[in-house]
Amino acid sequence: METNEMKEAFSQNLQFFMDKYGKDRNAVCDDLGIKYTTFTDWLKGNTYPRIDKIELLANYFNISKSSLIEPMEVTGETEKLRDMYANFAQQAQDQNIDPNDIAMALRIIGESKKQK
Amino acid sequence: MTDIYSKERLYNYADNVKACLNIDFLNPQFCIRDLCKRLGIEMHEWYFETPGLRGMMIPEDGCHAPMIMLDAARSSSEKPFYAMHELIHYLKHTNEHNGTFSCYDKIKACQNPFIEWEANEGAAEIIMPYRLIIPEFVDNYKYQWQVNGDNEFFSVSIAAICEMANKYKVTLSMMDNRINNLLYEINEYCSGTDINNILPLSKRSQQALGLSIDKNLEKIIMH
Numbered sequence: 001m002e003t004n005e006m007k008e009a010f011s012q013n014l015q016f017f018m019d020k021y022g023k024d025r026n027a028v029c030d031d032l033g034i035k036y037t038t039f040t041d042w043l044k045g046n047t048y049p050r051i052d053k054i055e056l057l058a059n060y061f062n063i064s065k066s067s068l069i070e071p072m073e074v075t076g077e078t079e080k081l082r083d084m085y086a087n088f089a090q091q092a093q094d095q096n097i098d099p100n101d102i103a104m105a106l107r108i109i110g111e112s113k114k115q116k
Numbered sequence: 117m118t119d120i121y122s123k124e125r126l127y128n129y130a131d132n133v134k135a136c137l138n139i140d141f142l143n144p145q146f147c148i149r150d151l152c153k154r155l156g157i158e159m160h161e162w163y164f165e166t167p168g169l170r171g172m173m174i175p176e177d178g179c180h181a182p183m184i185m186l187d188a189a190r191s192s193s194e195k196p197f198y199a200m201h202e203l204i205h206y207l208k209h210t211n212e213h214n215g216t217f218s219c220y221d222k223i224k225a226c227q228n229p230f231i232e233w234e235a236n237e238g239a240a241e242i243i244m245p246y247r248l249i250i251p252e253f254v255d256n257y258k259y260q261w262q263v264n265g266d267n268e269f270f271s272v273s274i275a276a277i278c279e280m281a282n283k284y285k286v287t288l289s290m291m292d293n294r295i296n297n298l299l300y301e302i303n304e305y306c307s308g309t310d311i312n313n314i315l316p317l318s319k320r321s322q323q324a325l326g327l328s329i330d331k332n333l334e335k336i337i338m339h
Contacts, residue, residue: 020162022188088174088216095218095226098166105172105185108160112180 003048009071010054011045016107017061017068032056067111119212120230123237123318130241133207144245145285148199156181157206159199161188170194173202173217175210182206193287200239208234237297237318244284244294246316250305253280253295261306270299300327 018028025043029036034053041047049057051065058065088109092102121129131141137154139146152159164170164187172185184202186195198219205217209231223232253259257276262269272295281291295302300322304314317325 020160022163091216092218095216096166096224097169097172097218098164100165101169104162105174108183108185109174109180112158112183 004045005071006069007045007048010048010068011043012071013068014043014057016104017057017063019104020108021061028057028060032060121234122321123316126234126238127241127246127316129208130238130245133204133238134242139242141245142248144243144248148196148203152184152199152203155203155206157203158183159186160184161186161195163188168220168222169218170221171198171202171219173205173210173219175206175214175216182210191287193281193285193290197239197243197286197290200242201235204235204238205231208238233318240290240294240297243286244291246298246301246314247311249280249284249294250298250302250314251311254302254305261303270302 018024023031025036025039028034029039034056038047038049042049054065054068058068061068088106089102092105097105133139134141134144137146137151139151149159158181160183162185170187170190172183174183174185176182184199184206186198186202190198201219202217205213205219209217213228213231217235218227219232219235220227223229253276257279258273259276260269260271262271277291277295278288280295281288284291286294297319300317300319301314305311317327
């Protein structure tokens, strides 16, 4: 994976877990003693954290380090997942679920599958 | 086609669920998160953006575990009930209903009202069992039956509902709804029927049987 792709994947994953646990930048920085500007650079994909910081964040969100590092849907089973996602997304849409909630649910499903 | 249970059968079903999950009948306090974990169900929360959406149940599909998703914005008194509602969907409805359940504060046109009734009533019976709630309520708190012409009223103090809600760790409106939905059974108990001999009847069944209790019964709050 290229460096830029790693930064992008990390920033997307970080944002995902912040959304999931309702944490904003200030809260994470305060809780973990991370400099706000450093954290913002990670979140914007400008820089990539050291492994000890990745571990710190993984422990904070109670997830594996790979959940922060690896891009979603990198398993090579994207096609299979896409069908499953399409079914869920269609059902959710039929049930008037907000697209942002559908996206979040799909990411959680993807995360669960990866851990399985 | 889903087999919709009567209130009596649904309450028996709730008893079976409690027995299977080792929930103490006399002390129905439990951690819903632990229950789900034991059943292999993942629980997730985030701040929903869909107005009125309180929970979702996504059944397993071979690729991922079954999941209950809850609105993180809901209070700690609301979440266990909403999670139990989704758990009833998982235990009772996933075989017949192939897909996701999305549950709102008010039932939407896209939902099956009978299935939602079962999930609500089943969750209520597990968390607030009528054989505990009714004697506790009638024996400990002030209430009054009043008849005014054709109308019959059941008056109860708000403090009583508040205390019961706190005890069972639910919201005031959840306990209020529970009492409302048990008015027929409360009336039976007040008339001297042993709590174990009361036949739980839904409003629909009361109407079908022409029981007068349902005709004009209303609950009013005494301040």
